Amino acid sequence: MPIIESVLNETRVFPPNKEFSEHANISNIAEYRALCMQAQEDYLGFWEKQAREHILWHKPFTRVLDEANPPFFKWFDDGELNISFNCLDRHLTTQPDKTAIIFESDDGQVIHSTYRDLHQRVCQFANALKSLNICKGNRVVIYMPMCIEAVVAMQACARIGAIHSVVFGGFSAKSLHERIKDAGAVAVITADEQVRGGRNNPLKATVDEAIARGGTESVKSVIIYKRTGANISIEATRDVWWHEIIQNENTVCEPEWVNAEHTLFTLYTSGSTGKPKGVQHSSAGYLLGTIISMHWVFDYKSTDIFWCTADIGWVTGHSYVTYGPLAVGATQIIFEGTPTYPDAGRFWEIIQKHKVTTFYTAPTAIRSLIKLGPDLPEKYDLSSLRLLGSVGEPINPEAWIWYYNKVGRAHCPIVDTWWQTETGSHMIAPLPGIVPLKPGSCTLPLPGIFAAIVDETGHDVETGEGGFLVIKRPFPSQVRTLWGNPERFKETYFPIEMGHGRYYLSGDSANCDQDGYFWIMGRIDDVLNVSGHRLGTMEIESALVAHPLVAEAAVVGKPHEIKGESIIAFVVMKDQCPQGTAAIQIVNELRNWVAKEIGPIAKPDEVRFGDNLPKTRSGKIMRRLLRTLAKGEEITQDTSTLENPAILDQLQQAIK
Numbered sequence: 001m002p003i004i005e006s007v008l009n010e011t012r013v014f015p016p017n018k019e020f021s022e023h024a025n026i027s028n029i030a031e032y033r034a035l036c037m038q039a040q041e042d043y044l045g046f047w048e049k050q051a052r053e054h055i056l057w058h059k060p061f062t063r064v065l066d067e068a069n070p071p072f073f074k075w076f077d078d079g080e081l082n083i084s085f086n087c088l089d090r091h092l093t094t095q096p097d098k099t100a101i102i103f104e105s106d107d108g109q110v111i112h113s114t115y116r117d118l119h120q121r122v123c124q125f126a127n128a129l130k131s132l133n134i135c136k137g138n139r140v141v142i143y144m145p146m147c148i149e150a151v152v153a154m155q156a157c158a159r160i161g162a163i164h165s166v167v168f169g170g171f172s173a174k175s176l177h178e179r180i181k182d183a184g185a186v187a188v189i190t191a192d193e194q195v196r197g198g199r200n201n202p203l204k205a206t207v208d209e210a211i212a213r214g215g216t217e218s219v220k221s222v223i224i225y226k227r228t229g230a231n232i233s234i235e236a237t238r239d240v241w242w243h244e245i246i247q248n249e250n251t252v253c254e255p256e257w258v259n260a261e262h263t264l265f266t267l268y269t270s271g272s273t274g275k276p277k278g279v280q281h282s283s284a285g286y287l288l289g290t291i292i293s294m295h296w297v298f299d300y301k302s303t304d305i306f307w308c309t310a311d312i313g314w315v316t317g318h319s320y321v322t323y324g325p326l327a328v329g330a331t332q333i334i335f336e337g338t339p340t341y342p343d344a345g346r347f348w349e350i351i352q353k354h355k356v357t358t359f360y361t362a363p364t365a366i367r368s369l370i371k372l373g374p375d376l377p378e379k380y381d382l383s384s385l386r387l388l389g390s391v392g393e394p395i396n397p398e399a400w401i402w403y404y405n406k407v408g409r410a411h412c413p414i415v416d417t418w419w420q421t422e423t424g425s426h427m428i429a430p431l432p433g434i435v436p437l438k439p440g441s442c443t444l445p446l447p448g449i450f451a452a453i454v455d456e457t458g459h460d461v462e463t464g465e466g467g468f469l470v471i472k473r474p475f476p477s478q479v480r481t482l483w484g485n486p487e488r489f490k491e492t493y494f495p496i497e498m499g500h501g502r503y504y505l506s507g508d509s510a511n512c513d514q515d516g517y518f519w520i521m522g523r524i525d526d527v528l529n530v531s532g533h534r535l536g537t538m539e540i541e542s543a544l545v546a547h548p549l550v551a552e553a554a555v556v557g558k559p560h561e562i563k564g565e566s567i568i569a570f571v572v573m574k575d576q577c578p579q580g581t582a583a584i585q586i587v588n589e590l591r592n593w594v595a596k597e598i599g600p601i602a603k604p605d606e607v608r609f610g611d612n613l614p615k616t617r618s619g620k621i622m623r624r625l626l627r628t629l630a631k632g633e634e635i636t637q638d639t640s641t642l643e644n645p646a647i648l649d650q651l652q653q654a655i656k
């Protein structure tokens with residue numbers, strides 16, 4: 001009996017677009033195989049070559065990998081570099097006047113910042129940080145809206161060797177407080193307010209509230225970027241205005257050269273499965289991962305207009321807004337607002353207006369845009385697009401098909417990128433010039449990434465069988481430890497039964513088909529156990545989403561005397577929640593639909609309707625809360641990272 005059974009039957013294949021392939025950075029399969037072969041045969045030589053080619057070293061490294069104390073691996077550890085130098089200074093001689101950032105505000109104002117301008121801003125702000133006595137190794141919490149200054153703040157920390165810890169601007173005072181305290185931050189960088197979807201939300205007031213909760217004596221300065229000019233309270237001994245502290249500062253700042261293993265940042269995971277973990281990343285290894293994925297997966301070209309819609313509060317915003325695009329010298333969009341303001345065409349309008357070539361977003365955004373305006377993309381000129389990407393959750397095949405046809409007009413490859421806060425950069429993703437795509441599969445591991453599916457004892461499962469997704473060899477961009485908690489780091493990611501504590505355990509379940517394609521099946525914690533069959537959540541949810549009336553779905557297990565668990569499906573319809581007899585009819589239809597699409601074993605026992613699903617602030621479905629609801633129990637878990645707490649009440653009613 002396999003560890004986890006696969007029931008999904010997805011057979012569509014989309015070969016690479018010829019025109020795209022001709023110009024792709026990796027344009028033939030032989031080149032890809034050669035890279036994989038090299039990584040296989042000479043692992044260290046492979047990574048050494050990449051690190052020398054893509055990173056500007058102040059002092060070149062002589063050691064590639066130090067494995068003396070697994071799982072605390074060190075990469076390139078006697079080398080010295082500066083990350084901000086690698087993202088900015090390197091472009092000053094070659095393309096100082098190229099636009100680095102096109103910022104679009106919530107109300108549609110546009111600001112361009114060139115590499116020269118961005119470099120000056122970063123240097124000036126870095127000097128201001130130094131004048132506040134912030135120095136190498138200090139932790140700085142950044143709690144800001146999406147704006148050029150947020151990137152400047154992160155880059156300035158990197159320039160002086162301070163460790164940033166970005167907290168998503170939508171988090172509450174409680175979450176912010178926990179993170180400030182855990183990091184022992186010396187400073188918090190924030191704004192008076194943020195503007196999203198036509199609404200002003202306080203940030204500074206939330207910082208005040210967080211600090212007032214106590215245990216935050218480490219915080220000596222709060223730096224406030226004036227976004228709206230709202231009335232805020234100022235604590236004279238602690239608070240300073242961004243525009244005032246930079247006023248007399250020089251626009252040149254010698255970078256602080258740091259060791260390759262110097263901590264660049266800590267970042268808390270989304271909290272989909274439990275208490276967020278303070279993931280700690282290095283400098284060189286992390287940067288390398290972001291750069292090579294820009295080239296391989298995003299097929300970066302100097303003419304691209306790159307747009308990753310993720311907030312800087314998530315790892316995607318770190319790797320593919322603040323670091324990767326700048327390191328390769330790209331022009332990128334930073335958008336302050338939301339996809340649905342002033343209407344559900346906002347993303348498409350921005351693509352049209354700025355001639356975006358590469359668009360990277362999350363399945364949750366795609367599903368909500370399908371729900372709000374399935375034909376809206378047709379009203380815009382999206383012909384500049386050449387590549388689409390997806391990240392954050394498994395993308396259901398039907399959502400993939402819509403994205404491909406309606407947004408990509410059936411000619412843009414979709415890179416479905418599997419990775420995590422902990423991996424720092426893409427791990428499994430198609431190289432768009434050569435890899436045929438299968439909707440719902442993140443396809444093949446990148447060269448140098450030894451991904452595999454194993455059972456509880458760490459042994460490979462049979463082809464096609466579901467199991468635990470692991471990465472068998474260390475890789476440069478991987479998490480170094482959990483902030484202040486090395487024991488939890490070891491237990492969580494490197495359990496002893498997995499390759500003698502050397503395999504990185506991702507926490508996701510997946511299977512790998514006969515072509516070597518990976519299919520993420522869900523979180524290990526969410527696996528259902530129905531009559532002795534262990535099923536992932538993704539496949540049943542995808543079958544539900546494939547029904548023409550369904551916009552989104554989440555399935556969870558509920559203890560059942562005979563079967564072990566019964567399957568409860570929470571469904572969001574494209575139209576309003578059905579009521580009365582209409583609801584009963586649709587429930588039957590959906591149950592039969594799933595039975596027909598993927599088999600009777602996966603047929604939901606119950607179907608519940610809601611206007612939405614409980615999601616993290618980054619838009620991921622929180623199944624653990626649904627599990628509690630399904631059991632009819634009170635929710636006692638941490639819901640501080642929840643986007644829409646009110647939805648729990650509605651769903652609770654639905655259960656009753």
Ligand code: ATP
Pocket residue numbers: 269270271272273274275276277314315390391392393394395416417418419420421422442506507508520522523620
């Ligand atoms: P926590 O670890 O606190 O529960 P999280 O796992 O949601 O939060 P992230 O690091 O932001 O935090 O998300 C990584 C996870 O997102 C992956 O482990 C996987 O479950 C999911 N994921 C990301 N990209 C993809 C993808 N392309 N396909 C399938 N799943 C994905």
Ligand code: MG
Pocket residue numbers: 269420507
């Ligand atoms: Mg996780």
